[in-house]
Amino acid sequence: MARKILRINMTDLTATYEDIPEKWAKWAGRGLTSAIVFDEVDPTCHPLGPNNKLVIAPGWVSGTPAAPSSGRTSFGGKSPLTGTIKESNSGGLSSQKIAKLGIAAIILEGQPKDGKWYYLFINKDGVKFEDATDLLGKGMEEVDRIMWERYEHKPAVIGIGPVGERLAANAGISVNDPENNPGRYAGRGGLGAVMGARHVKAIVVDDKGGPGVEIKNMDLFKKGRKKLTNAIMTHDLTKKGGGLNAYGTDVLMNIINEAGGLPTRNFSSGQFEGAAKISGEMIAEMVEKRKAGMTGHACHPGCIIQCSNIYPGPDGRIIASPIEYETAFALGANCGIDDLDFVAKMTKACNDLGLDTIEMGNTIAVAMEGGLLEFGDKEGALALFDEIAKGTPLGRVLSNGVEATAKVFGVHRTPTVKGQSMPAYEPRAIKGIGFTYATSTMGADHTSGYTIAPEIAGVGGKVDPLTYEGKAELSLAFQATTAFIDSTGYCLFIAFPILDIQEGFEGMVESVAGVMGWDISANDVVEIGKEILKMERLFNERAGFTNLDDRLPEFMRYEPLPPHNVVWDVPDEELDKVYAWVHES
């Protein structure tokens, strides 16, 4: 059965299954969310107004049998945080279930005329619009629990917490994991507020009895799947017991710290003396010592890398899942906090209230610099979440992210690009990632062009992190390849093995070609990725962005970053090279 577009109109409360138009037929995942937003959303619209849309799309291979680590969902729209186009990508249960219902994308548009709140239940029989009044104000832990009580077959629950209901610019979208924890997030860019502006509290998806995913060339798909699986299972980072599996993404904490690139105390240092205490090794030690929780957790069925974890408290009770490197950096090092239990408690609050942990941690760091509390004040930091939960004026400021908070507290050191704050890699010490932060269509984002792989990890080659020569090309190559991978439904972490093992890269492409019935090879990946980047870039241009927005914050040009004592010395012309091709062809 050919894939359908499910259009849900909240103004009329109608749901229609449309044939996928030719212009979108080749896309899935990020390629599809960006194509739909590009075609249907006015770039000058207000992100919270009636004309923005939320688009949800599984990847090309999501929902196919045993494609490894392929349960990623793309969420797209115009971002309330950045004003740019946005694709935010999450694990959890949603991708495979949406795909198995034969749905290429869900387009959520309009706003209820009566101002009421709804939740949606989607299964093989269609869409039900249900009254969400009783769910309002509830955190995602409770919403997930309620939905699993109300519905059988352990459905996917896509939802927003109270922060999303209040349309805050740092509201993320939660997806439940196989244990029905709310910790998988399309966190970045405030898409939770775009969902909230449609007055949709949750979308529950049950795929039981769905038609499944059509695979056009099964032999090719199987051949590709095997090569990819082999690459993942043999690479030292992604194999069983390898770095990601044993320690999670927080395996990076000590290493980025060693490299002098760990943003600390609101991006004032590249090294944190407490890094070891909030590292992946410490997570593993706590799991072992407290005899509870786990490492090597899968965020969705069929992930063979299993980088996720469940973190236990001193009493053996679970605090939160997962503790990521990004979480531990933002709520830990960047706030001067070296206590993993507190990082976990704040993570739990973020997951329940519906906040992106990166933006939230950076926001607390900016508030610390602005004098609201001291760096390292973990009790004070945790107490801020009560303000957010209650929706006090302070809480509402904080839930609008770094730039809003920096303005309120008179802080000029704002580590943002296009309104979104930087993740866990200091661009002064790791220049290539600075190119990505500056030029990405998403605002400061590491996943959109992860040059850390060759700059620090020695994956996909080795380059010097402190120099900028060749980094424009490197960042573009990573951004384009990533746009492709974000469309596959595969987790971006397959990039590590397939950048080192060519067979795996071919396998990834063949598995996609098998599903879609295409004749493409590894050589086509960058060009297909660039088509996606071009749509995103043009959307941003039409929204008013120029190359002058592709810049890092001023303080990074004159404040040397210890321990290497380096500034951001990259000439603007180098940054402008990254997207020069958009108007050249």
Place this chain on the structure above:
Amino acid sequence: MQVEVRVFATLRRYLPELGIGEAKKVEVPAGTTFAELRDLLGLPADEVKIIMRNGLQVEPEDVVQDGDRIAYIPATGGG
């Protein structure tokens, strides 16, 4: 001369006496290479992907200097 060495993640099992992030002080003769120091510590060559000296990457055949802060790092990544 003396240097301090850290090992991370999956390499920690070869120096189990060290706490997380803790450094081992090692006496080495002048002219020792990072590869020789690695072998001296019993770290398998095929598990060491990156070597850092004072936060900057070096090659196995480079020579250790007095007072270096050295890290041996396995395959790593995340996001």
